[in-house]
Amino acid sequence: MFYPALAHDVSQSNAKFVEAVSGPAPIPFLYLGAKHMVTGLDHVFFLIGVVFFLRRFRDIVIYVSLFTLGHSLTLLVGVLANISVNVYLIDALIGLSVVYKAFENLGGFRKLFGSSLDMRAAVFGFGLFHGLGLATKLQALSMDDNGLLVNLISFNIGVEIGQVLVLLVVVWLLNIWRESPHFETHARYANIALMMGGFVLIGQHLAGFFAGGSA
Structure with missing residues (x-):
């Protein structure tokens, strides 16, 4: 079973709303973008990894x-240019981004290879x-071309608002x-847990793919 928050999917009620919209609807799409970010554990896990240290x-x-x-x-270009990929595989890659950042936080790449990638480039790439x-998720919905650009921009702004809200709490x-004297020790265990969470996300999405998911 794939839970919406874990799969970072769009709920049926929200999907029906999007498919019923005709014309610009900036406020509802703003809300949907913010909600999608706040309830998407893959994005939240990655952001935690990025700002951890x-x-x-x-x-x-x-x-x-x-x-x-x-x-x-990629959100704007992907929808406007009709570029999409298998939803399970792209979500598995997003889970991989969580594993990558947590492993980097643990110093794993420096221990294995003596150095790590420029994290600014890595963060942009995973973005x-x-x-x-x-x-890909939005393209799975029947969005009306009338007002599409306005709605996409509103959704994207909503995602950024949700991201800021998450970051305010996390930071x-x-x-x-x-301030805890045991932060360094606890930080290690926290990033191990974060990495395990990423592996769970990867496993779930790959299971969906091999179970016949072709979306």
């Missing part, structure tokens, strides 16, 4: 902006995958947690 506001802005640019590009996943909690 970032202490300076400037660094948080840079990394989140790169992620935002990446998924905004592209996240946006393509969103675009606030991390700042409190860092």
